[in-house]
Amino acid sequence: IHLSAELGHFLIGVVSKYVARDIHYGTKACFVNGNNPLGAGGQRFNISECIVANNETICATVKSQDGASACHWDWTGLGGEYQFLAGPSFMAMFTIASILWGILADKYDRVYILFSSSLLFSLALVFTSVSTRFWHLVVFRMMLAVGVAGVAPIAPGIIFDMFDSSERAMAMGFFHWGIYLGNGLTFVVGKYITEANLFNAGWRSTFVLTGLPGALLAILVLFTVDDPPKSHKSERQLTKNGSSKKHGNTYRHHHHHGLETESPEDDAEATEDCCESVDEAQVLISGGGSCQNKTVSSTTGAVSCCLQPAVIFLGLAACLRHSAGYTWGYNSALYFQTYFPNYSSASIWLTWITIGGGSLGVILGGYVSDRLVSRLGISSRALVLAGSQIIATPFALGLLYLKPPYAFMSLFIGYLFAEMWYGVVFAILVELLPASFRSLGLAISLFVVNNVGGNLPIIVTPLTNLVGFRGALTILYPGALFTSSILFFFTYVALLRK
Known part of the structure; x- marks a missing residue:
């Protein structure tokens, strides 16, 4: 998908380029006639003469060696x-x-x-x-x-x-x-x-x-x-004064970015610094100062995490x-x-x-x-x-x-x-x-x-x-x-x- x-x-x-030439929008420029780098009639000419021609009049004057028109003015798609x-x-x-x-x-x-x-x-x-x-x-x-x-x-x-x-x-x-x-x-x-x-x-x-x-x-x-x-469902809730209340029967032992944490209290302290303004947050593992493992319940807390x-x-x-x-x-x-x-x-x-x-x-x-x-x-x-x-x-x-x-x-x-x-x-x-x-x-x-x-x-x-x-x-x-x-x-x- x-x-x-x-x-x-x-x-x-x-x-x-194809759409512009059908519906007509954007700018026009000078293009080489056809796909043949030798130009019309198979005669050599300087292709850059077409590329640098900045208006339709100059574009029309570019000729191949046999005198045929070498370029044309058309929609660029740009x-x-x-x-x-x-x-x-x-x-x-x-x-x-x-x-x-x-x-x-x-x-x-x-x-x-x-x-x-x-x-x-x-x-x-x-x-x-x-x-x-x-x-x-x-x-x-x-x-x-x-x-x-x-x-x-x-x-x-x-x-x-x-x-x-x-x-x-x-x-x-x-x-x-x-x-x-x-x-x-x-x-x-x-x-x-x-x-x-x-x-x-x-x-x-x-x-x-x-x-x-x-x-x-x-x-x-x-x-x-x-x-x-959804991962990291809530297991713990922190109140404004820092007290905590268990939700569920156990806390899991985690390993996060090489840091092991066993204490739920340590987890809370490790993640406080990011979202101090959050009214309610639920901590699962130590986030090293990030907000990843908090369930943000206020707009202020969400903004704090993003700032x-x-x-x-x-x-x-x-x-x-x-x-x-x-x-x-x-x-x-x-x-x-x-x-x-x-x-x-x-x-x-x-x-x-x-x-x-x-x-x-x-x-x-x-x-x-x-x-x-x-x-x-x-x-x-x-x-x-x-x-x-x-x-x-x-x-x-x-x-x-x-x-x-x-x-x-x-x-x-x-x-x-x-x-x-x-x-x-x-x-x-x-x-x-x-x-x-x-x-x-x-x-x-x-x-x-x-x-x-x-x-x-x-x-x-x-x-x-x-x-x-x-x-x-x-x-x-x-x-x-x-x-x-x-x-x-x-x-x-x-x-x-x-």
Whole structure:
């Protein structure tokens, strides 16, 4: 389901050029005629003459050696309207809907909610195929966002309740594998199915075929998956004056991040520092200063947990890292269509690099952080985040300033390290948030991270006007990776101090 959701989410970035030439939105530019690098009549000419032609008149003057027109003026699929369609129109609904889905998930059966959200995003993709106006695309993309928003806060909560802390980051990594499989498949699905022109429908058939698997999987989940019991149920309650009352007959002996605790009183003292303003909290195990093992019963207490320095730094870093991913995800196909229009294998490269590099990266991140956390504690996860992003930065620069195929080789290495972050961030979050607040807490986290990270790529267009398309991507992709690595390191320091 996650794969289908992400495939639908990023599909517009690959087919935008085709959609724009049908519905007409965004900007226009000069393109080489046909797919033949020799130009019309097989005569050689300088392809860069087409790329640098900045108006229709100049574009029409570019000729091949036999005098035939070498270029044509057409819709690019880029521009402010595209960036709005890809980013803000999606995120506006995604961020709001994720909160609502999270509230429902804390109260009702999560499998039914996952089914409903999956069916909704599948229908949105099918409905997109009948669009004839730009505003139709916006409406159906907003509908898509509402459906996709239900997957992110619900599925991690279910995974958390199925796995213990020594396996949790790895499990989260496999779940978030869907991002890279879905994103990677958009390049071949968007290019080859659209160009196959099935049923003489072009890009419209691509949206229909993309939407159908999600609907089938939603039905499969409904009949094959049970909602597991939520972990860390209450066994103890703390009152305002610190006195405690037993609920249940026994306390369990626990081992958490290498720290053994046997006394319930010690447990209470170990977790007091995070949520001093909580009126009622129930302690299960020592959280090393986190709120994970408290059942928060007041809004003030929940806010107190979320305003820990470690959570704030983690959130800021995640916002920038997410914006880098969205910037590249929404513009990667269009980047190669713009600067290397005749490099026909770009889609194949982007597909296997996104799937292979991204998947290996997220699994590697989960594996390394799980191994370190048992020895060094939760803070080691943040150190993995900081190190991976700083290593990825120079390779992200190489992607934008090398020519194919070397640009793709640089992208693969960079992707391997850059994509170690997502599952690890959520592993930290679920370990910092209390059980009773976890689904809603994840939803709020997604609200903040996606609202900032998902909308920041809207500035690609104004930055392009100042420094060019490649310059804009340099600022918002490798530049954001570097800055996020610094903030992840600050997160490590904050966790280490606790």
